């Protein structure tokens with residue numbers, strides 16, 4: 001539930017989550033009064049609030065805050081955007097890279113806003129598929145470009161540290177709207193994100 005006042009949210013929720021972490025750590029068999037651990041419930045609460053701060057942020061507003069009229073109608077690509085999210089099934093991290101492109105239709109967006117909205121949607125409990133679509137739909141709805149494409153490659157700690165214990169598998173998800181639904185445009189995007197241009 002988004003709070004109107006972020007400071008108020010921060011203090012109240014950190015306090016509540018801290019108490020719950022204290023119980024969890026005790027249940028798991030640790031002595032929560034031990035010197036090295038005494039402040040851990042508070043640290044863990046602050047870390048979890050940081051990792052889920054996307055619930056308090058509005059990606060559409062972030063994009064709208066830096067849209068500029070411009071007659072550029074070729075592809076704009078921001079690739080290799082690192083992301084860290086939490087899988088909604090185990091609350092363990094999944095992390096990797098997002099590659100995002102759009103074809104403007106009268107408006108371009110401030111470049112930094114693209115990684116910013118990746119973070120807004122990544123800093124929540126997610127599945128990689130929904131994260132991909134959240135980013136795609138937000139850009140499509142807000143910027144109304146001629147086309148938008150999102151590819152995410154990620155490794156899931158819940159498949160590495162536990163469960164199936166596969167260390168090298170990478171999951172790729174993608175979404176394409178508008179002109180990227182055409183084979184030629186999609187292929188150019190995929191070629192450019194795999195090309196070593198730097």
Ligand SMILES: Nc1nc2c(ncn2[C@@H]2O[C@H](COP(=O)(O)OP(=O)(O)OP(=O)(O)O)[C@@H](O)[C@H]2O)c(=O)[nH]1
Pocket residue numbers: 087088089126127128129156158159162163164
């Ligand atoms: N589709 C999808 N699945 C995910 C994602 N993150 C984690 N999962 C999967 O969610 C599934 C949850 O399955 P369950 O059988 O309910 O949970 P589990 O018993 O812990 O499963 P294992 O991980 O196979 O041990 C697992 O297959 C995870 O690999 C994601 O981003 N997308």
Ligand SMILES: [Zn+2]
Pocket residue numbers: 087088089090091092156158159
């Ligand atoms: Zn998981």
